[in-house]
Amino acid sequence: MLTGGGDCPGLNAVIRAVVRDGIDEFGDQLIGFRDGWRGVLEGSYIDLDIEATRGILPRGGTILGSSRTNPYKRDDGARCVRETLAQLGVEALIAIGGEDTLGVANKLHQEGVNVIGVPKTIDNDLGATDVTFGFDTALQIATDAIDRLHTTAESHNRILVVEVMGRSAGWIALHSGIAGGADVILIPEIPFDIDEVCRLIERRHARGRYFSIVVAAEGATPKAGTMEVLTGAVDEFGHARLGGIGTRLEQEIEKRTGYETRATVLGHVQRGGTPTAFDRVLATRLGLAAIRAAHDNAWGMMTSLQGNEIKLVALADAVAEVRRVPTEEYEQLGVLFG
Numbered sequence: 001m002l003t004g005g006g007d008c009p010g011l012n013a014v015i016r017a018v019v020r021d022g023i024d025e026f027g028d029q030l031i032g033f034r035d036g037w038r039g040v041l042e043g044s045y046i047d048l049d050i051e052a053t054r055g056i057l058p059r060g061g062t063i064l065g066s067s068r069t070n071p072y073k074r075d076d077g078a079r080c081v082r083e084t085l086a087q088l089g090v091e092a093l094i095a096i097g098g099e100d101t102l103g104v105a106n107k108l109h110q111e112g113v114n115v116i117g118v119p120k121t122i123d124n125d126l127g128a129t130d131v132t133f134g135f136d137t138a139l140q141i142a143t144d145a146i147d148r149l150h151t152t153a154e155s156h157n158r159i160l161v162v163e164v165m166g167r168s169a170g171w172i173a174l175h176s177g178i179a180g181g182a183d184v185i186l187i188p189e190i191p192f193d194i195d196e197v198c199r200l201i202e203r204r205h206a207r208g209r210y211f212s213i214v215v216a217a218e219g220a221t222p223k224a225g226t227m228e229v230l231t232g233a234v235d236e237f238g239h240a241r242l243g244g245i246g247t248r249l250e251q252e253i254e255k256r257t258g259y260e261t262r263a264t265v266l267g268h269v270q271r272g273g274t275p276t277a278f279d280r281v282l283a284t285r286l287g288l289a290a291i292r293a294a295h296d297n298a299w300g301m302m303t304s305l306q307g308n309e310i311k312l313v314a315l316a317d318a319v320a321e322v323r324r325v326p327t328e329e330y331e332q333l334g335v336l337f338g
Helices: 011-026 037-042 077-087 099-110 135-156 171-179 194-206 245-257 277-295 327-336
Strands: 030-033 045-048 093-097 115-119 159-164 184-186 212-217 261-265 301-306 309-314
Touching (some): 011 030, 011 093, 011 277, 037 077, 077 099, 093 099, 093 277, 099 115, 135 159, 135 171, 135 212, 135 277, 171 184, 171 212, 171 327, 194 245, 212 245, 277 301, 277 309
Parallel strands (some): 115 301, 159 212, 159 261, 184 212
Antiparallel strands (some): 030 045, 301 309
16 A cells, blocks of 8 residues: 555554454555655555554554655656556555545556555545545644634734645635634635735724734635735646745735734644544544455445445546535635624
């Protein structure tokens, strides 16, 4: 198996579940490729047994390492993957990852590789599953940070901008903002009007509330022509390196309102640390379903949470489109802003 993309709380719980069930129930021999698809390309792996996975359930990150390597950006990358699997006698590959990692898995399945997918992303933006593990942990971390920032904002009569993760979907921003009582929430799905942001802040001042909390997803963007934003380099999957909207909002809000404004970027702290109980249980259930799917020859499928049941869905459906916050849900909660 392999873990690809950004690290995520709960990855080790999946690994542990696959290894325990694979060995005890089916007598499997398991290996883990190091650093995602890079490990497959380079033939770098470790043996996985019961002893190797002891004590990893509460650990964040992944004992296998991860990367954003894309085999399809390498000359003959897909062929190299198939050759590595054949040389090692790998009969089935369990790929644990988000949109990009599982997108590669889906392409390999179409080329005849026996692949099962397990969904993970703190952004909660993967299709064909109700929730991805890692989201609950990231959400709790972001909410705790907003709670702590409230006291500073109120003590100093400041506007505090909190930048959270969320490249294409605003689930973390919306849910942590609502849970933390934010006054403005900005998500990638809906371009924001900086004038409206300032209006909500000034309305709070008029009501005698001289501080505000603005939560912005890293992928939030202003309406065209209203505010300049920063751009960065792109990775092997074509994603721009984000981070910077919080600082730009800090500058614009202070310039337009005259109120002291500070930005806090939570960044990778949202990915790290001990997974919540919910994420540990969900990841374990998905892992158990994955190893059983492999023994049922359910190739090209992904384990998925549907309601409270774990079901199999086609990898192609899971990566067909990003799961975004519905506009109506955001608008319904908008009554709480300002």
